[in-house]
Amino acid sequence: MEAAEDTRGWSVLVAVMLFAVLSHTSAARDREAPRLTSGSSHQHHRLKRGWIWKQLFVPEEDPTPRVIGQLKSDYDRGESAIQYILSGEGAGDAFAIDEYSGEIRTLKKLDREEKAFYVLQAQAINRRSKEPEEPQSEFIIKVQDINDNAPRFQNEPYVSSIPEMCPTGTMVVQVSATDADDPMFGNNAKLIYSILQGEPYFSVEPKTGIIMTSWPNMDREAKEKYLVVVQVKDMLGLSGGFSSSTTVTVSLSDVNDNGPMFQHHLYTFAIPEDATVGTTVGRVTAEDADVGANARMNYSLVDDLEESATFTIQTDPATQAGVVVLAKPLDYESKRRYVMAAEVVNEQVDTVFLPLDEFTDRTTLKIVVQDVNEPPVFLSPSYEWMVTENAAVGSAVGVVSARDTDTADDPIRYSIDKSSDTAKTFRMDPLNGTITIAKTLDRETATWHNLTVIAKEAKHHRLSSTVVASIKVLDVNDNAPRLAGLYQPYICEGTQAGELIQLLSAVDPDEPPEGHHFYFSMVPDMHINPNFTIRDNQDNTAGIVARRSTFTRKDRSRYLLPVVVSDGGSPSLSSTATLTISVCSCQPGGHCPSSGVEALALSMGVSLQTFVGLLVCSVLVTGFRLWG
Secondary structure (H helix, E strand, O other): OHHHHHHHHHHHHHHHHHHHHHHHHHHHHHHOOOOOOOOOOOOOOOOOOOEEEOOOEEEOOOOOOOEEEEEEEOOOOOOOOEEEEEEEOOEOOOEEEOOOOOEEEEOOOOOOOOOOEEEEEEEEEEOOOOOEEEEEEEEEEEEEOOOOOOOEEOOOOEEEEEEOOOOOOOEEEEOOEEOOOOOOOOOOOOOEEEEEEOOOOEEEOOOOOEEEEOOOOOOOOOOOEEEEEEEEEOHHHOOOOOEEEEEEEEEEEOOOOOOOEEOOOEEEEEEEOOOOOOOEEEEEOEEOOOOHHHHOEEEEEEOOHHHHHHEEEEEOOOOOOEEEEEOOOOOOOOOOEEEEEEEEEEOOOOOOOOOHHHHEEEEEEEEEEEOOOOOOEEOOOOEEEEEEOOOOOOOEEEEOOEEOOOOOOOOEEEEEOOOOOOHHHEEEOOOOOEEEEOOOOOOOOOOEEEEEEEEEEOOOOOOEEEEEEEEEEEOOOOOOOEEOOOOOOEEEOOOOOOOEEEEEEEEOOOOOOOOOOOEEEEOOOOOOOOOEEEEEOOOOEEEEEEOOOOOOOOOOOEEEEEEEEEOOOOOOOEEEEEEEEEEEOOOOOOOOOHHHHHHHHHHHOOOHHHHHHHHHHHHHHHHHHHHO
């Protein structure tokens, strides 16, 4: 019915257009000067003429040539005096005109989607005079649509994602199809959408192609991807129409609607007691049905403080497993088993889908400490003793002690590492660990002795360990002080009584706790020296002072002066040194050249034998004093 109405509408429209054209043409002709018809000498007016049209439409895809219309002039009396000519679009190719009858026919089938209408021109001329009987007229042949195209989806493929648990009616995506047929002619291009696959989870709005959810609370963990097949039909879905289909891939994106859960209620691990801090004890695993950030989790140890302080648990970022790590040293003999609770919780919590407590789970950890045969353990990490250097050989210095921490409790044997430089100076009792002196000690030779002591199991695995024992040798006053240098004092001629001749100091290998206190004096029990005296400065120095004036080389060239140096130890020790004081003819400033002394000795005629005799006497006197 609609096609018939459209055809009538086009016929009326074309008739109106032709009527207007013909009316204009007739009026123009009436205004022209009158002309004589062939064989007549009388003038007459041309009558108003018009074109006669039967049909101006052609159905597409019709392969049979057929007459679709006729052009006819009102001058045409059927005598073949008028010739009809067709020109314009498709003339001679798609359309032809019978030059005698004016009938227009098709030459081939036409495709409306390729060309919807043709604009042509028609002429009617007198065959004899070749003059136009009618003015050239333009008209249109419209190709009528038939439903010869199926609808086609645009923008394929269709892929969409929606969050799981979304409410019913959530828009997924809009599919769109087009039809090449004429949308203005009938229902050929009027489309309607429907679901072929995907119900009851999805539906489609028939006219717009909008796909929506129709099932509440779709769960990604149950099904992550859906394939929805949508069909589109033309002719408003009536029979005889064309259809096409497309597939829409719908993925459910994750929301945090699941909490982590441990795979087991109890995890048991074993670790040797000698494991180092930082050793991985084991792994616990919690599963979360969510993915990505919604599945990230953190682990912790709860309950007993001692248990959780001995171990820690960390999250492996790659696997999301809980890694149990040793945080403190273990001792099988002290504690053999640890029991604690491990907790896991989602890193991100969304209480829209689950209550807070369902984002947390717990399990029990049982960690068994394995016994390891360990070497003996010294009761002290190091030992340090002090002993005086005059301690007798065989005296006890100290005692080391070790124990076997294993359950077997092996006896321990002690020894001193022979590679030690001082191993022969001390002796070790192998049974009780007592260290005694084996050789006389001398603090001035070695102040410290460092021994490496070995403790070894007497049975079983004979494991051993070592410890350092340091022995400090304390000083005793066993060295006499002595003058600090080889003094060569001299006295200048003209020196006055009371003048300082030489400043003396002393040294002592000993190290008294309160420092050195040296005392300087003349040899006792001898008559007073008339020439010199020793003045103790009370600061560990002393000065040789002249007791008279008028020392000359002529009188005497050298003087022997015994000097006694004693310390403040208990008992006090002393030594005597005899100094030779030379008389010198000094230069200005008090300098005595060596030639001044030698020349004096030669001029005085003192023989070498005499000088040696005096020196021997001095040494003998000193020796008597020391032994007395």
